[in-house]
Amino acid sequence: xxxxxxxxxxxxxxxxxxxxxxxxxxxxxxxxxxxxxxxxxxxxxxxxxxxxxxxxxxxxxxxxxxxxxxxxxxxxxxxxxxxxxxxxxxxxxxxxxxxxxxxxxxxxxxxxxxxxxxxxxxxxxxxxxxxxxxxxxxxxxxxxxxxxxxxxxxxxxxxxxxxxxxxxxxxxxxxxxxxxxxxxxxxxxxxxxxxxxxxxxxxxxxxxxxxxxxxxxxxxxxxxxxxxxxxxxxxxxxxxxxxxxxxxxxxxxxxxxxxxxxxxxxxxxxxxxxxxxxxxxxxxxxxxxxxxxxxxxxxxxxxxxxxxxxxxxxxxxxxxxxxxxxxxxxxxxxxxxxxxxxxxxxxxxxxxxxxxxxxxxxxxxxxxxxxxxxxxxxxxxxxxxxxxxxxxxxxxxxxxxxxxxxxxxxxxxxxxxxxxxxxxxxxxxxxxxxxxxxxxxxxxxxxxxxxxxxxxxxxxxxxxxxxxxxxxxxxxxxxxxxxxxxxxxxxxx
Amino acid sequence: xxxxxxxxxxxxxxxxxxxxxxxxxxxxxxxxxxxxxxxxxxxxxxxxxxxxxxxxxxxxxxxxxxxxxxxxxxxxxxxxxxxxxxxxxxxxxxxxxxxxxxxxxxxxxxxxxxxxxxxxxxxxxxxxxxxxxxxxxxxxxxxxxxxxxxxxxxxxxxxxxxxxxxxxxxxxxxxxxxxxxxxxxxxxxxxxxxxxxxxxxxxxxxxxxxxxxxxxxxxxxxxxxxxxxxxxxxxxxxxxxxxxxxxxxxxxxxxxxxxxxxxxxxxxxxxxxxxxxxxxxxxxxxxxxxxxxxxxxxxxxxxxxxxxxxxxxxxxxxxxxxxxxxxxxxxxxxxxxxxxxxxxxxxxxxxxxxxxxxxxxxxxxxxxxxxxxxxxxxxxxxxxxxxxxxxxxxxxxxxxxxxxxxxxxxxxxxxxxxxxxxxxxxxxxxxxxxx
Numbered sequence: 001x002x003x004x005x006x007x008x009x010x011x012x013x014x015x016x017x018x019x020x021x022x023x024x025x026x027x028x029x030x031x032x033x034x035x036x037x038x039x040x041x042x043x044x045x046x047x048x049x050x051x052x053x054x055x056x057x058x059x060x061x062x063x064x065x066x067x068x069x070x071x072x073x074x075x076x077x078x079x080x081x082x083x084x085x086x087x088x089x090x091x092x093x094x095x096x097x098x099x100x101x102x103x104x105x106x107x108x109x110x111x112x113x114x115x116x117x118x119x120x121x122x123x124x125x126x127x128x129x130x131x132x133x134x135x136x137x138x139x140x141x142x143x144x145x146x147x148x149x150x151x152x153x154x155x156x157x158x159x160x161x162x163x164x165x166x167x168x169x170x171x172x173x174x175x176x177x178x179x180x181x182x183x184x185x186x187x188x189x190x191x192x193x194x195x196x197x198x199x200x201x202x203x204x205x206x207x208x209x210x211x212x213x214x215x216x217x218x219x220x221x222x223x224x225x226x227x228x229x230x231x232x233x234x235x236x237x238x239x240x241x242x243x244x245x246x247x248x249x250x251x252x253x254x255x256x257x258x259x260x261x262x263x264x265x266x267x268x269x270x271x272x273x274x275x276x277x278x279x280x281x282x283x284x285x286x287x288x289x290x291x292x293x294x295x296x297x298x299x300x301x302x303x304x305x306x307x308x309x310x311x312x313x314x315x316x317x318x319x320x321x322x323x324x325x326x327x328x329x330x331x332x333x334x335x336x337x338x339x340x341x342x343x344x345x346x347x348x349x350x351x352x353x354x355x356x357x358x359x360x361x362x363x364x365x366x367x368x369x370x371x372x373x374x375x376x377x378x379x380x381x382x383x384x385x386x387x388x389x390x391x392x393x394x395x396x397x398x399x400x401x402x403x404x405x406x407x408x409x410x411x412x413x414x415x416x417x418x419x420x421x422x423x424x425x426x427x428x429x430x431x432x433x434x435x436x437x438x439x440x441x442x443x444x445x446x447x448x449x450x451x452x453x454x455x456x457x458x459x460x461x462x463x464x465x466x467x468x469x470x471x472x473x474x475x476x477x478x479x480x481x482x483x484x485x486x487x488x489x490x491x492x493x
Numbered sequence: 494x495x496x497x498x499x500x501x502x503x504x505x506x507x508x509x510x511x512x513x514x515x516x517x518x519x520x521x522x523x524x525x526x527x528x529x530x531x532x533x534x535x536x537x538x539x540x541x542x543x544x545x546x547x548x549x550x551x552x553x554x555x556x557x558x559x560x561x562x563x564x565x566x567x568x569x570x571x572x573x574x575x576x577x578x579x580x581x582x583x584x585x586x587x588x589x590x591x592x593x594x595x596x597x598x599x600x601x602x603x604x605x606x607x608x609x610x611x612x613x614x615x616x617x618x619x620x621x622x623x624x625x626x627x628x629x630x631x632x633x634x635x636x637x638x639x640x641x642x643x644x645x646x647x648x649x650x651x652x653x654x655x656x657x658x659x660x661x662x663x664x665x666x667x668x669x670x671x672x673x674x675x676x677x678x679x680x681x682x683x684x685x686x687x688x689x690x691x692x693x694x695x696x697x698x699x700x701x702x703x704x705x706x707x708x709x710x711x712x713x714x715x716x717x718x719x720x721x722x723x724x725x726x727x728x729x730x731x732x733x734x735x736x737x738x739x740x741x742x743x744x745x746x747x748x749x750x751x752x753x754x755x756x757x758x759x760x761x762x763x764x765x766x767x768x769x770x771x772x773x774x775x776x777x778x779x780x781x782x783x784x785x786x787x788x789x790x791x792x793x794x795x796x797x798x799x800x801x802x803x804x805x806x807x808x809x810x811x812x813x814x815x816x817x818x819x820x821x822x823x824x825x826x827x828x829x830x831x832x833x834x835x836x837x838x839x840x841x842x843x844x845x846x847x848x849x850x851x852x853x854x855x856x857x858x859x860x861x862x863x864x865x866x867x868x869x870x871x872x873x874x875x876x877x878x879x880x881x882x883x884x885x886x887x888x889x890x891x892x893x894x895x896x897x898x899x900x901x902x903x904x905x906x907x908x909x910x911x912x913x914x915x916x917x918x919x920x921x922x923x924x925x926x927x928x
Contacts, residue, residue, distance in 0.1 A: 004695070007698065008695060008698060011646060011650045011698055012650055012694060013649050014649025014650075014651070016647050017649065043643070045643035045646050045647050046643065049642065049643070049702075049709075052646075052698065052702060052705075053702050056698070056699065056702040056851070057847060057851045059911075060843065060844075060847045060851070060910070060911060061844040061847045061848050062844050063840045063843065063844070063911055063912060064837075064840065065836035065837060065839075065880040065881055065882060065912055066880070066912075067881070068879060068881060069879050071866040071867070071868050071873075071881075072900070073864075073866060073867070074900060075900030075901050076899035076900055076901075087579075090579060093498065094515060097511075120896045120899065121893055121896060121897050121921070121926060123892075124895075124896050146899075147899050150899055151892070151895050151899075155892070478521075479516060482521075
């Protein structure tokens with residue numbers, strides 16, 4: 001308003017510096033202004049303040065709000081799914097206040113399974129959390145419905161609703177998104193993933209090449225071999241190293257064939273007559289040929305066992321090589337079934353058995369796994385090769401035997417632990433409450449079943465000095481488990 | 494009454510209390526618990542050997558707990574209410590134990606004693622003398638203030654940002670000396686103008702004009718309308734006995750608490766509660782002042798509906814009020830009949846109110862059929878007639894409005910002046926939600 005601006009300009013200068021000119025006032029104020037200016041005995045400051053007060057009040061009265069048409073936004077489409085219950089919404093609210101992404105993922109997963117939606121007033125909070133935690137995004141999108149899609153258009157941080165086609169991400173996306181896309185494709189179509197990488201290979205820089213090549217570790221196949229062999233001639237050392245690592249995973253590669261040739265010469269099953277020819281004596285002989293191809297050592301095989309090793313240098317070289325050769329090699333080499341091969345090694349060269357176990361895991365030869373389960377050595381890679389029920393049994397056996405060192409492997413599980421495994425692990429954790437603290441349980445709560453709630457109070461650390469810290473960790477664990485329980489209850493009622 | 498979780502959290506004195514209260518809202522923590530129409534109670538096992546006895550008066554939400562916490566309500570009170578909100582079935586309907594009965598009966602006795610106190614005779618001569626002495630002091634203070642205001646406009650407000658805190662504080666203290674705490678607060682407000690903001694001159698002059706109008710109005714008090722006289726006196730800081738005020742006739746209604754705001758000024762917490770009379774279509778402001786460690790007289794939380802009689806302070810624009818008596822409280826359910834009002838009606842109402850009381854503070858408005866729209870890279874609320882009101886909302890509030898609206902019209906409660914309003918709550922699916 002012009003009159004108010006005039007007042008402000010005059011106020012900025014001060015009445016001392018005001019000129020003689022009289023600013024314009026609205027017609028409706030003219031009479032009032034004349035009365036003020038004509039008031040006897042008033043100094044110029046009083047007159048200015050009175051005029052300013054009149055304009056101040058005039059400005060605030062009779063305001064006309066602006067009127068526009070055509071501004072309305074397209075409304076969000078109606079929802080197909082129903083909103084979650086008030087109880088589930090309350091649990092979500094608590095989880096968001098707790099700032100626990102693991103519980104939030106569980107809540108969203110339960111919500112999605114029940115085909116429910118997050119209530120609109122909780123949406124912004126959820127979308128913000130998903131903007132920060134990428135792994136929550138797919139579930140957040142599913143549980144946000146049309147309202148979420150609608151509101152995402154106003155906030156660039158929530159643009160994850162509009163996913164580009166995977167091929168476009170592969171061609172134009174950020175490095176981390178490209179790696180993700182390639183890994184996903186490799187899971188379902190390994191040939192296609194390799195072809196995509198081959199198509200862009202020449203345009204990638206050395207660092208990207210090495211990083212993208214790592215994606216081929218998933219589902220390594222024979223068809224990769226020709227290209228991977230050609231990569232050994234690449235300039236970048238990191239690329240060459242990665243290509244070699246991949247070649248060591250695929251039976252039939254030049255390097256594995258080279259290892260097999262070495263083992264054919266160096267390892268033999270000897271059958272001799274003993275006790276005047278009345279009995280057969282079998283042994284496994286390990287003897288490196290007089291000249292070993294130097295490329296074997298360039299491929300990563302160490303020559304020396306080290307001063308503290310129980311292996312001789314020769315045994316150590318062979319131990320490493322055995323770990324890189326598919327176990328099926330021994331079936332041909334010893335002309336024996338897998339069970340017989342295992343028995344020979346177990347009886348005549350038990351120190352080499354772990355190398356066979358490593359090869360079993362490396363080449364995913366699952367039929368060999370059961371033979372190793374009764375062994376005293378723990379093979380972490382077998383966990384992914386075993387069915388869920390067997391995994392837990394296998395873990396439990398070694399958890400009881402070897403203690404907390406096994407906990408990291410238990411944490412790799414994609415499924416919630418059974419009650420027995422969970423209680424065994426928590427008993428071990430109680431002795432190290434500073435390591436297994438509230439933050440630890442916040443992160444891994446998905447693994448711990450609600451069924452342990454009643455037994456937690458009885459778990460105490462062996463060291464009395466750890467008791468206070470453990471009680472703190474346990475309290476947090478209990479709180480999380482109660483929330484986990486509430487999630488289930490909220491979606492089951 | 495049964496409060497929602499959101500309403501219970503609104504009662505918490507701070508974030509830490511909310512978190513602690515949430516942790517206590519589970520059955521494992523409560524040794525005993527119960528409910529009846531008057532009270533909700535429970536015994537919470539804390540770190541001590543004896544459990545804390547926590548009780549909530551349900552007729553006019555009030556708390557008591559045997560824990561040593563100075564916070565009000567304490568985490569046990571919040572936890573108990575939250576636990577009840579989440580799992581009402583876990584609370585058996587029972588006769589309240591002796592420790593609950595004692596407290597409830599003491600609360601009623603206290604009310605009776607207050608009434609008795611009022612009946613005691615007052616020495617009117619002494620009161621008149623005290624009043625006269627105060628008015629003399631206020632007169633002197635107002636004269637000094639007007640000289641100070643003239644000094645500001647004489648030298649120009651250009652240098653106001655450079656004056657420093659002491660300049661404003663000194664004058665504010667002078668007003669305290671002259672027993673004009675209201676003027677003192679207005680001067681502090683003038684000094685707290687955001688001088689870094691573009692256009693601060695207008696904000697500053699708005700505050701200066703309000704101060705000038707009050708001071709000048711006091712000099713001409715006898716010539717003014719009696720209602721306006723009361724407005725000026727109360728703005729300056731003359732207090733009115735709330736007990737005497739309660740003797741006046743109240744406005745009985747279902748009062749919905751639209752919003753709440755607390756701020757600390759020195760050792761004092763000032764709590765503003767904006768209420769809306771659902772049947773009378775009137776607004777009211779309940780101000781509560783309490784020192785740190787003390788409790789407000791009424792525990793009000795947005796979304797709560799008080800079945801109460803309010804008495805308005807005398808004013809040309811009756812707005813500030815006190816609760817005369819409260820018969821109970823419930824949660825809000827349903828919509829509000831304000832669908833025809835729009836920005837033009839708001840502007841008209843503002844004109845009427847401003848012309849009656851030019852230095853008045855912002856009052857709430859309820860407008861139906863408001864749709865958030867984006868115009869000239871700003872968010873506005875458009876009414877059903879196409880008129881726009883500028884939305885003064887922080888990012889969190891804006892997203893919440895957009896998410897609830899989804900592009901559809903909403904009924905909203907807002908606070909503001911001229912053409913800029915900030916949202917305090919909205920109606921969605923027959924529920925009132927604060928923003």
